[in-house]
Amino acid sequence: MARQLDEQIAGRFPVGQRLRVLDVGMGQGTQALRLARAGHQVTGLEQDATMIAAAREALAGQPAGIQERMRIIEGDGRDTGVHFLPGSFDVVLCHGVLMYVEEPDPLLAGLARMLAPGGLLSLLARNGDALAMRPGLYGDWAGALTAFETTAYRNRLGLDVRADRRAALTATLAGIGAPLHTWYGVRVFTDTAPDEAPVPADVEALLAVEERAGRTDPYRGVAALLHLCGVRG
Template identity: 85%
Template sequence: MARQLDEQIAGRFPVGQRLRVLDVGMGQGTQALRLARLGHHVTGVEQDATMIAAARDAVAREPEGIRERVRLVQGDGRDTGVHFLPGSFDVVLCHGVLMYVEEPDPLVAGLARVLAPGGLLSLLVRNGDALAVRPGLSGDWSSALAAFDTTSYRNRLGLEVRADRLAALTATLDGIAAPLHAWYGVRVFTDTAANDAALPDDLETLLAVEERAGRTDPYRGVAALLHLCGVRG
Protein backbone atom coordinates (compact mmCIF):
# COMPACT_ATOMS: atom_id res chain seq x y z
CA MET A 1 0.00 0.00 0.00
CA ALA A 2 2.80 2.43 0.88
CA ARG A 3 4.54 1.65 -2.41
CA GLN A 4 1.32 2.26 -4.34
CA LEU A 5 0.77 5.57 -2.57
CA ASP A 6 4.36 6.70 -3.15
CA GLU A 7 4.01 5.83 -6.83
CA GLN A 8 0.96 8.07 -7.17
CA ILE A 9 2.56 10.93 -5.24
CA ALA A 10 5.72 10.75 -7.34
CA GLY A 11 3.65 10.86 -10.52
CA ARG A 12 1.72 14.00 -9.50
CA PHE A 13 4.09 16.27 -7.58
CA PRO A 14 7.63 17.59 -8.13
CA VAL A 15 10.43 15.76 -6.36
CA GLY A 16 11.18 17.38 -3.02
CA GLN A 17 7.89 19.27 -2.71
CA ARG A 18 6.65 19.26 0.88
CA LEU A 19 3.02 18.30 0.64
CA ARG A 20 0.08 19.10 2.90
CA VAL A 21 -1.37 15.71 3.83
CA LEU A 22 -4.62 14.89 5.63
CA ASP A 23 -4.99 11.35 7.01
CA VAL A 24 -8.61 10.71 8.05
CA GLY A 25 -9.09 7.72 10.31
CA MET A 26 -5.33 7.47 10.73
CA GLY A 27 -5.46 4.75 13.42
CA GLN A 28 -2.14 4.60 15.25
CA GLY A 29 -0.56 6.89 12.67
CA THR A 30 1.49 4.48 10.58
CA GLN A 31 1.06 6.28 7.24
CA ALA A 32 1.01 9.74 8.83
CA LEU A 33 4.37 9.22 10.50
CA ARG A 34 5.88 7.61 7.42
CA LEU A 35 4.94 10.62 5.29
CA ALA A 36 6.13 13.08 7.95
CA ARG A 37 9.50 11.34 7.96
CA LEU A 38 9.64 11.95 4.20
CA GLY A 39 9.32 15.68 4.85
CA HIS A 40 5.59 16.28 4.38
CA HIS A 41 3.30 18.22 6.73
CA VAL A 42 0.67 15.80 8.00
CA THR A 43 -2.62 16.32 9.82
CA GLY A 44 -4.09 13.16 11.29
CA VAL A 45 -7.75 12.82 12.29
CA GLU A 46 -8.87 9.94 14.48
CA GLN A 47 -12.03 9.44 16.53
CA ASP A 48 -10.96 6.49 18.69
CA ALA A 49 -9.32 7.69 21.92
CA THR A 50 -7.08 4.62 22.24
CA MET A 51 -5.79 4.96 18.68
CA ILE A 52 -5.07 8.67 18.91
CA ALA A 53 -3.28 8.15 22.22
CA ALA A 54 -1.06 5.55 20.53
CA ALA A 55 -0.42 7.98 17.67
CA ARG A 56 0.54 10.75 20.09
CA ASP A 57 2.97 8.43 21.86
CA ALA A 58 4.53 7.44 18.54
CA VAL A 59 4.89 11.07 17.45
CA ALA A 60 6.45 11.99 20.81
CA ARG A 61 9.25 9.48 20.20
CA GLU A 62 10.21 11.10 16.89
CA PRO A 63 12.94 13.77 16.48
CA GLU A 64 11.79 17.37 16.89
CA GLY A 65 11.86 18.12 13.16
CA ILE A 66 9.38 15.33 12.47
CA ARG A 67 7.17 16.16 15.46
CA GLU A 68 6.81 19.71 14.16
CA ARG A 69 5.37 18.41 10.89
CA VAL A 70 2.58 16.39 12.52
CA ARG A 71 -0.73 17.72 13.83
CA LEU A 72 -3.22 15.35 15.46
CA VAL A 73 -6.94 16.07 15.73
CA GLN A 74 -9.41 13.91 17.63
CA GLY A 75 -12.64 13.95 15.67
CA ASP A 76 -14.96 12.32 13.18
CA GLY A 77 -13.80 12.23 9.57
CA ARG A 78 -17.25 13.38 8.50
CA ASP A 79 -16.50 16.78 10.08
CA THR A 80 -13.66 17.74 7.73
CA GLY A 81 -15.65 20.78 6.60
CA VAL A 82 -15.74 22.04 10.19
CA HIS A 83 -12.01 21.68 10.84
CA PHE A 84 -10.49 22.59 7.47
CA LEU A 85 -10.94 25.11 4.68
CA PRO A 86 -11.62 24.06 1.08
CA GLY A 87 -8.48 23.19 -0.84
CA SER A 88 -6.32 22.93 2.28
CA PHE A 89 -4.50 19.70 1.35
CA ASP A 90 -2.49 18.28 -1.54
CA VAL A 91 -3.07 14.66 -0.49
CA VAL A 92 -6.01 13.21 1.46
CA LEU A 93 -5.90 9.65 2.80
CA CYS A 94 -8.92 7.69 4.02
CA HIS A 95 -7.78 4.12 4.58
CA GLY A 96 -9.94 1.43 6.18
CA VAL A 97 -12.71 3.86 7.16
CA LEU A 98 -15.54 3.62 4.62
CA MET A 99 -16.47 0.10 5.70
CA TYR A 100 -17.64 1.57 9.04
CA VAL A 101 -19.76 4.31 7.41
CA GLU A 102 -23.32 3.42 6.43
CA GLU A 103 -23.50 6.03 3.67
CA PRO A 104 -20.02 6.79 2.29
CA ASP A 105 -20.84 9.40 -0.38
CA PRO A 106 -21.11 12.44 1.96
CA LEU A 107 -17.82 11.52 3.66
CA VAL A 108 -16.00 11.13 0.34
CA ALA A 109 -17.47 14.43 -0.90
CA GLY A 110 -16.18 16.15 2.25
CA LEU A 111 -12.72 14.74 1.67
CA ALA A 112 -12.70 15.99 -1.91
CA ARG A 113 -13.81 19.45 -0.73
CA VAL A 114 -10.64 19.98 1.31
CA LEU A 115 -8.44 18.71 -1.54
CA ALA A 116 -6.59 21.32 -3.62
CA PRO A 117 -6.97 21.31 -7.43
CA GLY A 118 -4.77 18.55 -8.83
CA GLY A 119 -4.61 16.92 -5.41
CA LEU A 120 -4.66 13.19 -4.73
CA LEU A 121 -7.43 11.35 -2.86
CA SER A 122 -6.41 7.87 -1.64
CA LEU A 123 -9.13 5.47 -0.46
CA LEU A 124 -8.68 1.95 0.91
CA VAL A 125 -11.95 -0.01 0.98
CA ARG A 126 -13.20 -3.55 1.32
CA ASN A 127 -13.81 -5.01 -2.13
CA GLY A 128 -17.54 -5.57 -2.49
CA ASP A 129 -17.04 -7.49 -5.72
CA ALA A 130 -14.99 -10.23 -4.04
CA LEU A 131 -16.68 -10.91 -0.70
CA ALA A 132 -17.13 -14.59 -1.53
CA VAL A 133 -13.40 -15.21 -1.97
CA ARG A 134 -12.32 -15.46 1.68
CA PRO A 135 -15.11 -17.81 2.85
CA GLY A 136 -14.83 -19.78 -0.40
CA LEU A 137 -11.11 -20.39 0.03
CA SER A 138 -11.76 -21.34 3.66
CA GLY A 139 -14.38 -23.92 2.65
CA ASP A 140 -17.26 -21.99 4.25
CA TRP A 141 -19.62 -22.63 1.36
CA SER A 142 -22.83 -21.24 2.84
CA SER A 143 -21.15 -17.92 3.68
CA ALA A 144 -19.54 -17.81 0.24
CA LEU A 145 -22.90 -18.36 -1.45
CA ALA A 146 -24.55 -15.61 0.59
CA ALA A 147 -21.70 -13.17 -0.13
CA PHE A 148 -22.49 -12.97 -3.84
CA ASP A 149 -25.67 -10.98 -3.20
CA THR A 150 -24.60 -8.53 -0.49
CA THR A 151 -22.07 -5.85 0.39
CA SER A 152 -22.32 -6.59 4.13
CA TYR A 153 -19.89 -8.86 5.95
CA ARG A 154 -18.51 -9.65 9.39
CA ASN A 155 -14.91 -8.51 9.78
CA ARG A 156 -12.15 -10.08 11.86
CA LEU A 157 -13.17 -7.97 14.86
CA GLY A 158 -16.61 -9.57 14.74
CA LEU A 159 -18.31 -6.37 13.58
CA GLU A 160 -20.99 -6.18 10.90
CA VAL A 161 -19.62 -3.75 8.34
CA ARG A 162 -19.96 -3.00 4.62
CA ALA A 163 -17.92 -3.21 1.44
CA ASP A 164 -17.77 -0.97 -1.64
CA ARG A 165 -18.02 -1.98 -5.27
CA LEU A 166 -15.51 -0.51 -7.72
CA ALA A 167 -18.18 0.72 -10.15
CA ALA A 168 -20.13 2.54 -7.43
CA LEU A 169 -17.09 4.30 -6.01
CA THR A 170 -15.92 5.22 -9.51
CA ALA A 171 -19.27 6.93 -10.06
CA THR A 172 -18.98 8.68 -6.69
CA LEU A 173 -15.53 10.03 -7.53
CA ASP A 174 -16.79 11.27 -10.90
CA GLY A 175 -19.66 13.04 -9.16
CA ILE A 176 -17.39 14.96 -6.76
CA ALA A 177 -14.94 16.08 -9.47
CA ALA A 178 -12.15 13.79 -8.28
CA PRO A 179 -12.32 11.05 -10.95
CA LEU A 180 -10.56 7.74 -10.56
CA HIS A 181 -6.97 7.99 -11.80
CA ALA A 182 -5.62 4.58 -10.77
CA TRP A 183 -6.65 1.61 -8.66
CA TYR A 184 -4.93 -1.37 -7.11
CA GLY A 185 -5.79 -4.58 -5.32
CA VAL A 186 -4.45 -5.14 -1.79
CA ARG A 187 -4.15 -8.59 -0.17
CA VAL A 188 -4.76 -10.71 -3.24
CA PHE A 189 -3.17 -13.94 -1.96
CA THR A 190 -2.68 -13.30 1.76
CA ASP A 191 -6.17 -12.42 2.98
CA THR A 192 -6.78 -15.84 4.52
CA ALA A 193 -3.62 -15.69 6.66
CA ALA A 194 -4.30 -15.77 10.41
CA ASN A 195 -3.95 -12.52 12.34
CA ASP A 196 -1.12 -14.03 14.39
CA ALA A 197 0.65 -15.70 11.46
CA ALA A 198 4.44 -15.40 11.60
CA LEU A 199 6.17 -13.45 8.86
CA PRO A 200 7.66 -15.83 6.29
CA ASP A 201 11.39 -15.99 5.63
CA ASP A 202 10.79 -14.91 2.02
CA LEU A 203 8.78 -11.81 2.97
CA GLU A 204 10.27 -9.65 0.20
CA THR A 205 9.22 -12.21 -2.39
CA LEU A 206 5.73 -12.32 -0.92
CA LEU A 207 5.50 -8.51 -1.12
CA ALA A 208 6.75 -8.55 -4.70
CA VAL A 209 4.04 -11.07 -5.64
CA GLU A 210 1.32 -9.04 -3.89
CA GLU A 211 2.51 -5.82 -5.48
CA ARG A 212 2.53 -7.36 -8.95
CA ALA A 213 -0.89 -8.96 -8.47
CA GLY A 214 -2.30 -5.73 -7.09
CA ARG A 215 -1.72 -3.93 -10.38
CA THR A 216 -2.47 -6.80 -12.77
CA ASP A 217 -5.79 -8.03 -14.14
CA PRO A 218 -7.57 -10.28 -13.35
CA TYR A 219 -5.86 -10.67 -9.96
CA ARG A 220 -6.49 -7.19 -8.58
CA GLY A 221 -10.23 -7.57 -9.14
CA VAL A 222 -10.48 -10.35 -6.54
CA ALA A 223 -8.29 -8.67 -3.90
CA ALA A 224 -9.71 -8.37 -0.39
CA LEU A 225 -9.21 -4.60 -0.47
CA LEU A 226 -9.17 -1.95 -3.17
CA HIS A 227 -6.89 1.09 -3.18
CA LEU A 228 -8.53 3.81 -5.27
CA CYS A 229 -6.73 7.02 -6.23
CA GLY A 230 -8.77 9.98 -7.45
CA VAL A 231 -7.44 13.32 -8.67
CA ARG A 232 -9.23 16.59 -7.97
CA GLY A 233 -10.10 18.46 -11.13
Protein backbone atom coordinates in the same frame (compact mmCIF):
# COMPACT_ATOMS: atom_id res chain seq x y z
CA MET B 1 -0.10 -0.48 -0.37
CA ALA B 2 2.48 2.03 0.87
CA ARG B 3 4.38 1.48 -2.36
CA GLN B 4 1.24 2.12 -4.39
CA LEU B 5 0.65 5.40 -2.57
CA ASP B 6 4.28 6.43 -3.06
CA GLU B 7 3.92 5.68 -6.77
CA GLN B 8 0.87 7.93 -7.06
CA ILE B 9 2.52 10.75 -5.11
CA ALA B 10 5.64 10.53 -7.28
CA GLY B 11 3.50 10.60 -10.41
CA ARG B 12 1.43 13.62 -9.32
CA PHE B 13 3.88 15.98 -7.63
CA PRO B 14 7.41 17.29 -8.30
CA VAL B 15 10.21 15.39 -6.62
CA GLY B 16 11.00 16.92 -3.25
CA GLN B 17 7.73 18.85 -2.89
CA ARG B 18 6.61 18.96 0.73
CA LEU B 19 2.96 17.98 0.59
CA ARG B 20 0.10 18.88 2.91
CA VAL B 21 -1.46 15.54 3.84
CA LEU B 22 -4.70 14.78 5.69
CA ASP B 23 -5.05 11.23 7.04
CA VAL B 24 -8.72 10.64 7.91
CA GLY B 25 -9.23 7.82 10.39
CA MET B 26 -5.47 7.60 10.91
CA GLY B 27 -5.73 4.84 13.56
CA GLN B 28 -2.41 4.48 15.37
CA GLY B 29 -0.80 6.85 12.89
CA THR B 30 1.41 4.35 11.04
CA GLN B 31 0.85 5.85 7.58
CA ALA B 32 0.83 9.43 8.86
CA LEU B 33 4.17 8.96 10.61
CA ARG B 34 5.68 7.34 7.52
CA LEU B 35 4.75 10.38 5.44
CA ALA B 36 5.97 12.80 8.11
CA ARG B 37 9.31 10.99 8.13
CA ALA B 38 9.42 11.50 4.35
CA GLY B 39 9.24 15.25 4.93
CA HIS B 40 5.55 15.98 4.41
CA GLN B 41 3.30 18.09 6.65
CA VAL B 42 0.71 15.62 7.97
CA THR B 43 -2.54 16.10 9.87
CA GLY B 44 -4.09 12.99 11.39
CA LEU B 45 -7.82 12.96 12.13
CA GLU B 46 -9.14 10.26 14.46
CA GLN B 47 -12.10 9.89 16.83
CA ASP B 48 -11.11 6.79 18.82
CA ALA B 49 -9.41 7.82 22.06
CA THR B 50 -7.35 4.62 22.30
CA MET B 51 -6.01 5.09 18.78
CA ILE B 52 -5.23 8.74 19.45
CA ALA B 53 -3.28 7.81 22.58
CA ALA B 54 -1.27 5.23 20.64
CA ALA B 55 -0.54 7.71 17.85
CA ARG B 56 0.56 10.39 20.32
CA GLU B 57 2.86 7.91 22.05
CA ALA B 58 4.40 6.87 18.74
CA LEU B 59 4.86 10.51 17.72
CA ALA B 60 6.47 11.38 21.05
CA GLY B 61 9.25 8.89 20.29
CA GLN B 62 10.17 10.63 17.04
CA PRO B 63 12.83 13.32 16.50
CA ALA B 64 11.70 16.93 17.03
CA GLY B 65 11.62 17.67 13.31
CA ILE B 66 9.13 14.91 12.64
CA GLN B 67 7.02 15.93 15.64
CA GLU B 68 6.81 19.45 14.18
CA ARG B 69 5.56 18.10 10.86
CA MET B 70 2.66 16.09 12.29
CA ARG B 71 -0.40 17.17 14.23
CA ILE B 72 -3.21 15.02 15.60
CA ILE B 73 -6.80 16.22 15.78
CA GLU B 74 -9.66 14.43 17.50
CA GLY B 75 -12.60 14.38 15.13
CA ASP B 76 -14.80 12.60 12.61
CA GLY B 77 -14.03 12.44 8.90
CA ARG B 78 -17.55 13.66 8.17
CA ASP B 79 -16.75 16.96 9.91
CA THR B 80 -13.69 18.05 7.92
CA GLY B 81 -15.44 21.33 7.05
CA VAL B 82 -15.45 22.22 10.76
CA HIS B 83 -11.69 21.80 11.11
CA PHE B 84 -10.25 22.86 7.74
CA LEU B 85 -10.77 25.27 4.86
CA PRO B 86 -11.55 23.91 1.37
CA GLY B 87 -8.44 23.22 -0.70
CA SER B 88 -6.20 22.90 2.37
CA PHE B 89 -4.48 19.65 1.37
CA ASP B 90 -2.56 18.17 -1.54
CA VAL B 91 -3.24 14.57 -0.47
CA VAL B 92 -6.18 13.15 1.50
CA LEU B 93 -6.04 9.55 2.77
CA CYS B 94 -9.16 7.62 3.70
CA HIS B 95 -7.91 4.11 4.42
CA GLY B 96 -10.02 1.48 6.17
CA VAL B 97 -12.81 3.93 7.00
CA LEU B 98 -15.56 3.53 4.42
CA MET B 99 -16.60 0.09 5.69
CA TYR B 100 -17.75 1.69 8.94
CA VAL B 101 -19.78 4.45 7.23
CA GLU B 102 -23.32 3.55 6.22
CA GLU B 103 -23.62 6.39 3.68
CA PRO B 104 -20.12 7.13 2.35
CA ASP B 105 -21.01 9.64 -0.39
CA PRO B 106 -21.31 12.72 1.89
CA LEU B 107 -18.03 11.80 3.59
CA LEU B 108 -16.23 11.48 0.25
CA ALA B 109 -17.70 14.72 -1.06
CA GLY B 110 -16.38 16.51 2.02
CA LEU B 111 -12.93 14.99 1.57
CA ALA B 112 -12.82 16.04 -2.07
CA ARG B 113 -13.51 19.64 -1.01
CA MET B 114 -10.42 19.52 1.17
CA LEU B 115 -8.22 18.92 -1.89
CA ALA B 116 -6.36 21.64 -3.73
CA PRO B 117 -6.64 21.49 -7.55
CA GLY B 118 -4.68 18.49 -8.79
CA GLY B 119 -4.77 16.96 -5.31
CA LEU B 120 -4.88 13.21 -4.71
CA LEU B 121 -7.66 11.36 -2.87
CA SER B 122 -6.52 7.87 -1.79
CA LEU B 123 -9.20 5.38 -0.71
CA LEU B 124 -8.76 1.91 0.75
CA ALA B 125 -12.02 -0.04 0.94
CA ARG B 126 -13.22 -3.62 1.27
CA ASN B 127 -13.83 -5.06 -2.19
CA GLY B 128 -17.57 -5.67 -2.52
CA ASP B 129 -17.07 -7.53 -5.79
CA ALA B 130 -14.99 -10.26 -4.14
CA LEU B 131 -16.62 -10.92 -0.79
CA ALA B 132 -17.08 -14.61 -1.61
CA MET B 133 -13.31 -15.15 -1.87
CA ARG B 134 -12.49 -15.35 1.85
CA PRO B 135 -15.28 -17.76 2.88
CA GLY B 136 -14.67 -19.76 -0.29
CA LEU B 137 -10.96 -20.17 0.46
CA TYR B 138 -11.86 -21.31 3.97
CA GLY B 139 -14.28 -23.89 2.55
CA ASP B 140 -17.32 -22.07 3.96
CA TRP B 141 -19.55 -22.75 0.97
CA ALA B 142 -22.75 -21.43 2.54
CA GLY B 143 -21.00 -18.23 3.50
CA ALA B 144 -19.56 -17.88 0.02
CA LEU B 145 -22.97 -18.28 -1.60
CA THR B 146 -24.42 -15.62 0.68
CA ALA B 147 -21.55 -13.25 -0.06
CA PHE B 148 -22.40 -13.15 -3.77
CA GLU B 149 -25.66 -11.38 -2.97
CA THR B 150 -24.58 -8.72 -0.48
CA THR B 151 -22.02 -6.07 0.42
CA ALA B 152 -22.40 -6.74 4.17
CA TYR B 153 -19.83 -8.84 6.01
CA ARG B 154 -18.33 -9.45 9.44
CA ASN B 155 -14.74 -8.32 9.80
CA ARG B 156 -11.93 -9.84 11.84
CA LEU B 157 -12.89 -7.69 14.82
CA GLY B 158 -16.32 -9.31 14.83
CA LEU B 159 -18.06 -6.14 13.64
CA ASP B 160 -20.79 -6.12 11.02
CA VAL B 161 -19.61 -3.72 8.34
CA ARG B 162 -20.01 -2.95 4.64
CA ALA B 163 -17.96 -3.42 1.49
CA ASP B 164 -17.89 -1.15 -1.58
CA ARG B 165 -18.10 -2.07 -5.24
CA ARG B 166 -15.52 -0.53 -7.55
CA ALA B 167 -18.07 0.69 -10.11
CA ALA B 168 -20.01 2.55 -7.42
CA LEU B 169 -16.90 4.17 -5.98
CA THR B 170 -15.75 5.15 -9.46
CA ALA B 171 -19.08 6.86 -10.11
CA THR B 172 -18.91 8.63 -6.75
CA LEU B 173 -15.40 9.93 -7.42
CA ALA B 174 -16.51 11.31 -10.78
CA GLY B 175 -19.51 12.96 -9.16
CA ILE B 176 -17.48 14.77 -6.49
CA GLY B 177 -14.92 16.18 -8.90
CA ALA B 178 -12.07 13.78 -8.14
CA PRO B 179 -12.38 11.20 -10.93
CA LEU B 180 -10.57 7.89 -10.69
CA HIS B 181 -6.98 8.07 -11.87
CA THR B 182 -5.91 4.52 -11.16
CA TRP B 183 -6.75 1.61 -8.88
CA TYR B 184 -5.06 -1.42 -7.33
CA GLY B 185 -5.92 -4.60 -5.49
CA VAL B 186 -4.53 -5.16 -1.99
CA ARG B 187 -4.15 -8.56 -0.29
CA VAL B 188 -4.68 -10.73 -3.35
CA PHE B 189 -3.02 -13.87 -1.97
CA THR B 190 -2.66 -13.08 1.73
CA ASP B 191 -6.17 -12.28 2.93
CA THR B 192 -6.53 -15.56 4.83
CA ALA B 193 -3.21 -15.18 6.67
CA PRO B 194 -3.80 -14.81 10.45
CA ASP B 195 -3.05 -11.38 11.91
CA GLU B 196 -0.60 -12.99 14.35
CA ALA B 197 1.25 -14.98 11.65
CA PRO B 198 5.05 -14.57 11.84
CA VAL B 199 6.80 -12.66 9.08
CA PRO B 200 7.92 -15.28 6.51
CA ALA B 201 11.57 -15.60 5.60
CA ASP B 202 10.76 -14.82 1.96
CA VAL B 203 8.75 -11.69 2.78
CA GLU B 204 10.37 -9.66 0.00
CA ALA B 205 9.26 -12.21 -2.59
CA LEU B 206 5.77 -12.21 -1.06
CA LEU B 207 5.58 -8.42 -1.28
CA ALA B 208 6.80 -8.48 -4.88
CA VAL B 209 4.08 -10.96 -5.84
CA GLU B 210 1.38 -8.99 -4.04
CA GLU B 211 2.50 -5.74 -5.69
CA ARG B 212 2.51 -7.34 -9.14
CA ALA B 213 -0.88 -8.98 -8.63
CA GLY B 214 -2.32 -5.75 -7.22
CA ARG B 215 -1.79 -3.96 -10.53
CA THR B 216 -2.50 -6.86 -12.90
CA ASP B 217 -5.82 -8.11 -14.26
CA PRO B 218 -7.58 -10.38 -13.43
CA TYR B 219 -5.87 -10.77 -10.05
CA ARG B 220 -6.50 -7.29 -8.70
CA GLY B 221 -10.23 -7.69 -9.24
CA VAL B 222 -10.45 -10.45 -6.61
CA ALA B 223 -8.28 -8.74 -3.98
CA ALA B 224 -9.68 -8.35 -0.48
CA LEU B 225 -9.26 -4.57 -0.62
CA LEU B 226 -9.49 -1.91 -3.29
CA HIS B 227 -7.07 1.00 -3.40
CA LEU B 228 -8.54 3.76 -5.55
CA CYS B 229 -6.80 7.03 -6.38
CA GLY B 230 -8.84 9.99 -7.57
CA VAL B 231 -7.47 13.36 -8.71
CA ARG B 232 -9.20 16.67 -8.05
CA GLY B 233 -9.94 18.55 -11.27
